[in-house]
Amino acid sequence: MSGSSTSGPAAVLRGLSAVLALTGRSCPGALAARVATVVIAGTAPVAASWLLKYVVDSLAAEGFRASDLNWAAAGIGLLTILLAAASAVSSYADGRIRRATSTRAQSELLTAVNRLSGLSKLEQPAFHDRVQLAVQSAQGAERLVGAVLQGAQSVLTLAGFLTSLLLVSPTLAAVLVVAAVPALFAHLANSRHRADLFWRTSNLARRQIFYRGLLTDSQAAKEIRLYGLGGYFAQRMRTDLDSINGQEERLDRRLVAYETALAVLGAGVSTGALVWGVHQAAAHVLTAGDVSLLVAALAGMQTALVGLVGCIAQSHQTALMFSHYLHVVQVGDDLPAPAAPIAPPPLRQGLELRDVWFRYSDDGPWILRGISLFVPHGTSLAVVGLNGAGKSTLVKLLCRLYDPQRGSIHWDGIDIRDFPADQLRERVSVVFQDPMEYDLTAGENIGLGDLGSLHDHGRIRAAADDADIHTALTRLPQGYDTMLSRMFFPDDTEDSSPGVQLSGGQWQRLALARALMRSERDLMILDEPGTGLDAVAERHVHDRLTSLRRGATSILVSHRLGTVRAADAIVVIADGTVREAGTHEQLMTADGAYAELFTTQAQGYEETVR
Numbered sequence: 001m002s003g004s005s006t007s008g009p010a011a012v013l014r015g016l017s018a019v020l021a022l023t024g025r026s027c028p029g030a031l032a033a034r035v036a037t038v039v040i041a042g043t044a045p046v047a048a049s050w051l052l053k054y055v056v057d058s059l060a061a062e063g064f065r066a067s068d069l070n071w072a073a074a075g076i077g078l079l080t081i082l083l084a085a086a087s088a089v090s091s092y093a094d095g096r097i098r099r100a101t102s103t104r105a106q107s108e109l110l111t112a113v114n115r116l117s118g119l120s121k122l123e124q125p126a127f128h129d130r131v132q133l134a135v136q137s138a139q140g141a142e143r144l145v146g147a148v149l150q151g152a153q154s155v156l157t158l159a160g161f162l163t164s165l166l167l168v169s170p171t172l173a174a175v176l177v178v179a180a181v182p183a184l185f186a187h188l189a190n191s192r193h194r195a196d197l198f199w200r201t202s203n204l205a206r207r208q209i210f211y212r213g214l215l216t217d218s219q220a221a222k223e224i225r226l227y228g229l230g231g232y233f234a235q236r237m238r239t240d241l242d243s244i245n246g247q248e249e250r251l252d253r254r255l256v257a258y259e260t261a262l263a264v265l266g267a268g269v270s271t272g273a274l275v276w277g278v279h280q281a282a283a284h285v286l287t288a289g290d291v292s293l294l295v296a297a298l299a300g301m302q303t304a305l306v307g308l309v310g311c312i313a314q315s316h317q318t319a320l321m322f323s324h325y326l327h328v329v330q331v332g333d334d335l336p337a338p339a340a341p342i343a344p345p346p347l348r349q350g351l352e353l354r355d356v357w358f359r360y361s362d363d364g365p366w367i368l369r370g371i372s373l374f375v376p377h378g379t380s381l382a383v384v385g386l387n388g389a390g391k392s393t394l395v396k397l398l399c400r401l402y403d404p405q406r407g408s409i410h411w412d413g414i415d416i417r418d419f420p421a422d423q424l425r426e427r428v429s430v431v432f433q434d435p436m437e438y439d440l441t442a443g444e445n446i447g448l449g450d451l452g453s454l455h456d457h458g459r460i461r462a463a464a465d466d467a468d469i470h471t472a473l474t475r476l477p478q479g480y481d482t483m484l485s486r487m488f489f490p491d492d493t494e495d496s497s498p499g500v501q502l503s504g505g506q507w508q509r510l511a512l513a514r515a516l517m518r519s520e521r522d523l524m525i526l527d528e529p530g531t532g533l534d535a536v537a538e539r540h541v542h543d544r545l546t547s548l549r550r551g552a553t554s555i556l557v558s559h560r561l562g563t564v565r566a567a568d569a570i571v572v573i574a575d576g577t578v579r580e581a582g583t584h585e586q587l588m589t590a591d592g593a594y595a596e597l598f599t600t601q602a603q604g605y606e607e608t609v610r
């Protein structure tokens with residue numbers, strides 16, 4: 001991050017105005033109430049000190065009558081009541097602002113992240129850091145509002161006391177203002193350093209959260225214990241924390257020197273002013289009331305100045321941090337939107353890849369190097385190849401989670417970049433190689449495949465049947481309503497017993513059922529749907545999928561060559577290119593890479609059986 005572009009005054013002002021606008025949108029009523037309390041709390045101390053001066057001068061005057069002071073005493077009492085009420089109202093309004101602003105900021109942030117159509121931004125570590133800082137600043141947005149309001153209150157108090165002091169002694173007022181200038185700049189510099197430090201250490205902070213997650217995650221616990229990795233990861237977390245703490249410590253140490261010097265300067269100025277005031281009163285240049293006003297102004301101005309400097313520093317720092325939030329909510333989509341978007345039509349001719357080249361980053365290796373192939377409508381294509389050949393990458397390109405750098409993918413002859421990505425995905429059903437395991441009920445885990453049918457028990461059950469998981473789900477304690485989580489309880493139930501966990505193969509079948517909620521879509525893509533299934537389940541699921549895919553356009557990625565031989569066409573991907581293509585029989589006759597893979601697998605089975 002360049003320091004100048006994101007930590008200059010322009011960035012601070014951008015952050016400030018964005019947070020105030022956000023608060024205005026989130027809770028205008030509470031903000032208005034809080035502004036009213038600022039006016040009361042900012043001006044009441046000044047008004048009280050003038051009333052006090054009047055009382056003291058009256059007491060010292062000849063022929064003073066106690067009844068003359070009744071209104072002044074009542075005024076001081078009223079101000080005290082007003083201040084107390086303002087304090088209570090401001091606590092309440094602050095609570096509302098905190099809840100509304102933080103909720104709105106976080107929801108706008110997540111909406112922005114979710115607007116990214118592709119995966120590439122989310123896979124960049126720097127963007128990750130920004131999102132993490134943005135989440136922190138979204139949660140702390142209300143602190144910035146609080147600091148700005150507190151600052152405004154201090155400005156009002158300062159202005160009031162400054163005017164009062166100007167009436168007593170313009171020189172003294174000028175000395176007090178000049179004494180505050182170094183404090184202001186020191187705090188501003190400090191907050192800029194702090195914001196830079198946050199950014200510099202965000203990678204370390206993210207990593208130590210990762211280690212902490214590993215050490216407390218039940219999924220990771222097996223390997224961590226088996227390989228004895230606990231101490232190792234704890235040590236790495238410690239090293240990262242030490243590094244962050246070391247950098248913070250150095251900054252804090254610099255601050256001690258600053259703050260001591262500033263406190264001594266402030267105390268010196270106040271003491272000098274007081275001594276001067278007493279001498280002036282002794283010489284009858286100032287009245288006793290003037291001295292009481294001077295004492296109140298000195299105390300009030302010191303407090304307001306410290307408050308103002310603190311608020312500026314805090315809002316400066318928080319506003320700079322807020323630039324990360326603004327960066328994320330304003331981030332452009334990682335997939336270019338089509339200039340003239342077309343709604344994807346039902347697939348009728350087929351899907352075609354024309355000389356597709358792809359790599360994950362500009363300086364990374366090419367993963368796909370000129371892939372060309374055609375999947376006619378209503379046929380099945382199987383994709384096979386060694387680990388890392390680029391099969392899953394191809395699947396992700398077909399879903400437009402990335403765009404190829406060269407070449408194009410066509411849906412009935414139309415470049416898929418001309419479709420809005422979400423509309424293309426509406427026409428596709430996919431089981432990814434690493435499907436999600438949602439901490440939700442079994443029924444929801446399936447229904448999520450088609451949100452519109454989330455509560456359609458008939459369809460959910462049919463999909464579970466097709467994925468051969470229905471019977472297992474009915475045996476769960478609450479059937480389809482069983483929570484598949486050890487962390488959360490189901491909503492809207494009295495039941496607070498923890499949910500259950502499924503086996504790896506059962507989760508895999510659940511993911512398959514989720515995809516089958518969309519089985520009527522134009523294109524079905526299955527990336528290793530058999531991983532984790534036992535032999536009986538695999539046979540069963542495979543037969544079911546074969547019949548479901550019949551007449552539909554489908555792409556199946558699999559290492560189990562027994563399951564791909566029925567496909568209408570098979571391609572072998574190697575080194576990012578199509579090494580071979582044809583039917584099972586053609587490829588076996590060609591005696592090339594496919595035949596070698598197939599024979600090796602078949603021999604493995606035969607040897608096992610023997």
Ligand SMILES: Nc1ncnc2c1ncn2[C@@H]1O[C@H](COP(=O)(O)OP(=O)(O)OP(=O)(O)O)[C@@H](O)[C@H]1O
Pocket residue numbers: 123360367385386387388389390391392393394433
């Ligand atoms: N998000 C990513 N960022 C960078 N490189 C990636 C990413 N995903 C995959 N790769 C790289 O792309 C190459 C192809 O990966 P891909 O997952 O497409 O292979 P695959 O053929 O599906 O392998 P497997 O049979 O093991 O599932 C690998 O070298 C992998 O390291």
